[in-house]
Amino acid sequence: MSNGTALNAARRVPGQIDIWYFVLIEAIIFSSYFITYMLYRVWESPLFLQSQVHLSQNFGALNTVILLVSSWLVAQAVQAAREQKFDAAQKLVMMTMACGVLFIISKIFEWSSKIHQGFEFSTNRFFSFYYFLTGIHVLHVLIGFIFLGVVIYQLRSPQRRSITVIESGAIFWHMVDFLWVIIFALLYVMR
Amino acid sequence: MSLWHRVAWHCKNNPKIELWIMWWAMFCFYQLFGIVFALMTRVMPPPKPWWDHARIVQWFNDNHYGLLWGFGIIFLVAGITASMNALIAYSMTRMSVSRVFSYIYLAIYSLSTLPGMLLTAILLTVGALRPDRDPAIISWIYDAAFTGFVGTMGVFFIGTSVWMLAVLLDKNRVFPLWFGYLNICNLLTEIVVAPMWIFKEGPFAWNGVIAFWVDTLVFVVYTIAFITLLRRMIVREDFGDGPLPELEQRA
Numbered sequence: 001m002s003n004g005t006a007l008n009a010a011r012r013v014p015g016q017i018d019i020w021y022f023v024l025i026e027a028i029i030f031s032s033y034f035i036t037y038m039l040y041r042v043w044e045s046p047l048f049l050q051s052q053v054h055l056s057q058n059f060g061a062l063n064t065v066i067l068l069v070s071s072w073l074v075a076q077a078v079q080a081a082r083e084q085k086f087d088a089a090q091k092l093v094m095m096t097m098a099c100g101v102l103f104i105i106s107k108i109f110e111w112s113s114k115i116h117q118g119f120e121f122s123t124n125r126f127f128s129f130y131y132f133l134t135g136i137h138v139l140h141v142l143i144g145f146i147f148l149g150v151v152i153y154q155l156r157s158p159q160r161r162s163i164t165v166i167e168s169g170a171i172f173w174h175m176v177d178f179l180w181v182i183i184f185a186l187l188y189v190m191r
Numbered sequence: 192m193s194l195w196h197r198v199a200w201h202c203k204n205n206p207k208i209e210l211w212i213m214w215w216a217m218f219c220f221y222q223l224f225g226i227v228f229a230l231m232t233r234v235m236p237p238p239k240p241w242w243d244h245a246r247i248v249q250w251f252n253d254n255h256y257g258l259l260w261g262f263g264i265i266f267l268v269a270g271i272t273a274s275m276n277a278l279i280a281y282s283m284t285r286m287s288v289s290r291v292f293s294y295i296y297l298a299i300y301s302l303s304t305l306p307g308m309l310l311t312a313i314l315l316t317v318g319a320l321r322p323d324r325d326p327a328i329i330s331w332i333y334d335a336a337f338t339g340f341v342g343t344m345g346v347f348f349i350g351t352s353v354w355m356l357a358v359l360l361d362k363n364r365v366f367p368l369w370f371g372y373l374n375i376c377n378l379l380t381e382i383v384v385a386p387m388w389i390f391k392e393g394p395f396a397w398n399g400v401i402a403f404w405v406d407t408l409v410f411v412v413y414t415i416a417f418i419t420l421l422r423r424m425i426v427r428e429d430f431g432d433g434p435l436p437e438l439e440q441r442a
Binding site for chain 1: 367372373376386389390393400401409412
């Protein structure tokens, strides 16, 4: 009996099953955006290549590093919560949020610099996709703050501290990070 | 027992009869909405945003009777949307959250029928009934109808956010958590559609693959989910205050 319980615990999927359904639906929706982008990239290849030159790969890489670090921090926070180190977990989640804020500031900076250079939402198809994909992703970062806020709320009181809810918040944040890696590859790297 | 006897028995004795009437009204309304907007009036999928005056006038001529009969039906039955709003508001009163949620939802969705459906129906009916007008005016009506139909999503954004919050905060488990998350997907489509105000062609135009097709697909999945879950809620309803019993528990 105890072996069976141990086995079940080992096999347990982290977080709520509902958050996985959510991640799956989000992955399908974003896949449809990515496929659309790829199709237009094939159809209007010269325009996309010319426009991509105006994006800074270093800036995109910096964004990616910020979010990868934030993902690592939230994973550490979940581990700390599992080990009952709730204060440490709280600090790690706050550091994760700080990375998110840094990411958004860097995105606003990048957008404003592009607008000053004359590349706006309706300049051409590539920049429409650029603002759309990065914009919808930033919206997910903002929603991620709400998820992380719930995680902090859970960690604060001994009456709450549901590991499943904490893991669910972390799963959403990992998804936000994962989506950015694909957006980075499509918009900045693939030439 | 004949069908009529069964219906009569349920009307007299079934304590959930009012909820079932609301649910069936909502179910029938969505079928009718699909038939009218997709098959009769040809509003869904939307025609091209870049057409010139002559082509737009031709579109009105081609769909003259479909527009008149289709929207005639809609003008007659548009009020049925109230049954859907009432049932969704009822679902929130059955939750552990404050009734304020259901009041906000009702207020917002009472407004939503106008930009989401009636404004388009009125404009396109005017266009169909006044073929002698200046083609430039007919084109303006066409633009106003379709931008209004696809683009005025603010009320839906707030309404969906309210329902999402209620589902996620509810302790009575009236709806599963995944439905709360599905609300996030639906409310994001209300933002994704915004670029259609700028573009006349491509993926972000009012007939574009992102602004229309992906958003509509998400909306259809969301609608099927909430119609099914509202039916399940009525079956589970025990008219109590605490957690809603699961179907297995009731069995």
